[in-house]
Amino acid sequence: xxxxxxxxxxxxxxxxxxxxxxxxxxxxxxxxxxxxxxxxxxxxxxxxxxxxxxxxxxxxxxxxxxxxxxxxxxxxxxxxxxxxxxxxxxxxxxxxxxxxxxxxxxxxxxxxxxxxxxxxxxxxxxxxxxxxxxxxxxxxxxxxxxxxxxxxxxxxxxxxxxxxxxxxxxxxxxxxxxxxxxxxxxxxxxxxxxxxxxxxxxxxxxxxxxxxxxxxxxxxxxxxxxxxxxxxxxxxxxxxxxxxxxxxxxxxxxxxxxxxxxxxxxxxxxxxxxxxxxxxxxxxxx
Numbered sequence: 045x046x047x048x049x050x051x052x053x054x055x056x057x058x059x060x061x062x063x064x065x066x067x068x069x070x071x072x073x074x075x076x077x078x079x080x081x082x083x084x085x086x087x088x089x090x091x092x093x094x095x096x097x098x099x100x101x102x103x104x105x106x107x108x109x110x111x112x113x114x115x116x117x118x119x120x121x122x123x124x125x126x127x128x129x130x131x132x133x134x135x136x137x138x139x140x141x142x143x144x145x146x147x148x149x150x151x152x153x154x155x156x157x158x159x160x161x162x163x164x165x166x167x168x169x170x171x172x173x174x175x176x177x178x179x180x181x182x183x184x185x186x187x188x189x190x191x192x193x194x195x196x197x198x199x200x201x202x203x204x205x206x207x208x209x210x211x212x213x214x215x216x217x218x219x220x221x222x223x224x225x226x227x228x229x230x231x232x233x234x235x236x237x238x239x240x241x242x243x244x245x246x247x248x249x250x251x252x253x254x255x256x257x258x259x260x261x262x263x264x265x266x267x268x269x270x271x272x273x274x275x276x277x278x279x280x281x282x283x284x285x286x287x288x289x290x291x292x293x294x295x296x297x298x299x300x301x302x303x304x305x306x307x308x309x310x311x312x313x314x315x316x317x318x319x320x321x322x323x324x325x326x327x328x329x330x
Contacts, residue, residue, distance in 0.1 A: 048151050048162070051116035056146040060093040062138050066228055067092065073224045074264060085136040086267075087275050088260045090170055090178060094144045095230040106246075107232040116151060118162045120186040122246070123233075125255045126163070127183045129279045134177040136170070142177070145169045149181065159188035209295035211269045215261060216291050217253045225257045251288035258286055258318050262307040265294040266322075273302065274325040286317040298324075 062085055068078045070092055079086075098109035108123055136142060150165040163185050170178040222236045234241045235252045242248050259280050266273070286292055286309065296307035307320040 045151070045153050048116045048118065051148050051164075052151055054114065054116075054148045056114045058094050058144050058146075059141065060144070061141045062090075062093060062136060064138050067138055069224070070228055073221060073228070074260070076264075079138055081139045083138050085138060087132065087263050087278075088130075088256065090136065090142075091256050092228055093142070094168075097230065098232075103232060106241075107234040107238075114146065114148075115166075115184070116148070116164060118164065118186040120160065120162055121189045122187040124185050124187070125182065125282065126185045127279070127281045128259070129181045129277075131179045131277045132177070132275055133179065134172055134174045136172045136177050140172050143171045145171070162186040210297040211265065211295065213265045213268075213294040214291055215294055217257070217286075217288055219251060219288055221257075222251055222253065222288055225254050229254075229256070248285065249287060250290070253286040253288060255282045255318070258309055259320065262294050262296070262309060262318065262320055263322075266296050266305060266307060269296075270298065270302075273298075273305075276323045276325055278320060278322045280318065280320045282318055283316045284311075286311055292317065296320075 064079070064081055067085065067089060070089060071078055096109065102109050104121075106121065106123070146166060146168045148164065149167050150163075152163045152165075154161045154163065163183055166182050166184065168178070168180045168182070169176055170180070219237070226232070226236050231254065235246055235248065236254055237251065239251055242251055263275070263278075290312050292312065293310045294307070295310065296305055298305050303324055305320075305322040305324055307318075307322065308316055309318045311317050
């Protein structure tokens with residue numbers, strides 16, 4: 045841990061252009077209409093950019109980069125995205141050139157049910173032509189390899205509001221959608237496309253739906269129900285894996301004043317896989 049602590053406050057900077065092609069490839073994958081140059085980038089779609097272009101020779105057995113010049117070299121083999129907190133300060137538009145400033149905020153060691161954990165918190169500030177547009181903090185969890193070849197699968201009780209959601213969309217993510225999202229985000233993590241590896245090495249029962257993809261689907265379901273709402277900030281917690289080719293539900297509700305929303309996803313057993321809390325503007329920001 046003393047070695048890893050040296051990575052705290054390490055910084056990285058990158059520039060990218062919000063090109064139309066990956067945006068509309070994402071739209072096609074989610075059955076949405078194509079977007080034109082100058083239109084606003086939908087919430088969370090900035091993840092299509094600033095992709096880590098890791099050399100093939102530097103990939104580990106799980107498909108992640110075995111070494112990275114920004115993230116610390118945590119000596120634990122399993123890596124997952126556990127949560128995010130985002131603020132949306134300015135709109136970003138397709139065709140805009142943007143800059144991302146990243147910094148490692150904290151590195152914490154913990155003990156979990158499955159063994160040792162290291163949580164790395166990274167902050168990304170995305171700047172557009174109007175200034176700071178998105179501030180995001182991500183919690184990345186590194187874990188030990190499974191000791192028995194199986195992943196603990198403790199159910200999480202659904203929140204009380206899920207018994208009476210204001211909207212509920214049934215969905216199913218097949219392997220084609222997972223492949224498309226992996227390709228769009230240059231994500232080579234094998235748990236999303238390599239069934240033998242995922243089941244025999246990682247011990248999961250099936251391919252795993254990307255956490256960011258599920259987050260996007262939850263927000264899209266809310267936008268379909270309430271297209272006039274504008275998101276000010278969001279926090280997300282990944283509770284448990286969601287698996288490929290199995291039905292799940294995207295549910296949510298608004299507060300009475302329409303200033304807050306709670307979203308959650310339920311797997312085929314009715315247990316929570318992700319929870320999202322949102323602060324809203326009732327009308328579109330100018």
